[in-house]
Amino acid sequence: xxxxxxxxxxxxxxxxxxxxxxxxxxxxxxxxxxxxxxxxxxxxxxxxxxxxxxxxxxxxxxxxxxxxxxxxxxxxxxxxxxxxxxxxxxxxxxxxxxxxxxxxxxxxxxxxxxx
Amino acid sequence: xxxxxxxxxxxxxxxxxxxxxxxxxxxxxxxxxxxxxxxxxxxxxxxxxxxxxxxxxxxxxxxxxxxxxxxxxxxxxxxxxxxxxxxxxxxxxxxxxxxxxxxxxxxxxxx
Numbered sequence: 001x002x003x004x005x006x007x008x009x010x011x012x013x014x015x016x017x018x019x020x021x022x023x024x025x026x027x028x029x030x031x032x033x034x035x036x037x038x039x040x041x042x043x044x045x046x047x048x049x050x051x052x053x054x055x056x057x058x059x060x061x062x063x064x065x066x067x068x069x070x071x072x073x074x075x076x077x078x079x080x081x082x083x084x085x086x087x088x089x090x091x092x093x094x095x096x097x098x099x100x101x102x103x104x105x106x107x108x109x110x111x112x113x114x115x
Numbered sequence: 116x117x118x119x120x121x122x123x124x125x126x127x128x129x130x131x132x133x134x135x136x137x138x139x140x141x142x143x144x145x146x147x148x149x150x151x152x153x154x155x156x157x158x159x160x161x162x163x164x165x166x167x168x169x170x171x172x173x174x175x176x177x178x179x180x181x182x183x184x185x186x187x188x189x190x191x192x193x194x195x196x197x198x199x200x201x202x203x204x205x206x207x208x209x210x211x212x213x214x215x216x217x218x219x220x221x222x223x224x225x226x
Contacts, residue, residue: 006158031212042202042216043159092158096212097147104149104204104214106158 002027002095006107013083013114020079021110023093028073030098034066037090037109046091049076083114117142117207121217128193128224136188136201136220144208148186150179151202153219159202162188193224 003026013019023032032049046066048056055068069077080087090109097104118141128134140148147166151159163172165181172179176197178189188201200221204214 033213042218043204043214044216045213048213090156094214096214097149097164097206098212102147102164103161104206104212105161106151109156109158111156 002029002105004093004095004105004107006093006110008110009108010111011113013112015084015114017083018079018081019083019112020077021091021093023076023078023107025074025095029095030073031096032070032076033094033096034068034076034078035092035094035106037092039088043092046078049078049093080112083112085114088112088114117205117210117215119203119205119215119217121201121203121220123220124218125221126223128190128222130194130224130226131192133189133191133193135190136203136222138186138188138203138217139184140186140203140205140217141184142205142207142215146206146208146211148181149204149206149214150177150186150188151204153200153202162201190222193222195224195226198222198224 005024034046035043037043045058046061049070051070067079092109093107095105120139122137150162153159163179168183176191180187200219202219204216
């Protein structure tokens with residue numbers, strides 16, 4: 001299993017500013033994902049955080065808006081840049097299913113409100 | 116394109132009133148179908164993984180089943196503490212590790 005610590009758990013930010021969310025896993029994992037959950041919606045994949053290379057973004061998400069770092073196999077950050085109220089969401093990091101684990105593990109999420 | 120549709124969007128039950136949640140999916144090469152529970156303000160909590168048609172898994176008052184096109188989450192004699200949003204997700208062979216989620220079913224169980 002994997003235990004994921006994510007912080008901050010919540011934040012209220014001014015529009016135009018940026019917020020960096022941190023995700024720490026208690027074991028080395030090859031893949032880490034970042035999801036967004038807009039109010040009343042389900043989870044949408046933002047990107048795959050790749051160790052040692054640039055993140056791979058899903059359609060509709062770009063690096064300038066959501067830069068991601070993955071300095072090692074246990075840690076990743078997601079930055080939400082130049083925020084607007086539309087960025088108000090829950091952001092979650094995740095470790096996918098693998099040969100070792102039959103489930104995807106999620107952090108507790110970061111509830112972001114942009115005012 | 117992989118797709119997941121859950122129904123109903125919302126469900127209200129009386130305590131003890133059994134029911135089922137539906138998850139219809141389209142995926143190229145199912146690697147796994149996942150059920151999660153999500154409480155407000157928290158991350159998804161894992162319930163079940165199903166891999167092939169005909170498979171069933173149970174946990175307390177919950178039972179998940181899988182066919183080639185859909186999955187059901189049966190809730191037997193629910194209690195108020197079962198109130199939550201239930202999410203269904205699939206992992207396809209063309210998107211290894213990536214989960215495609217449905218919109219979720221928000222369940223409210225009244226005492």
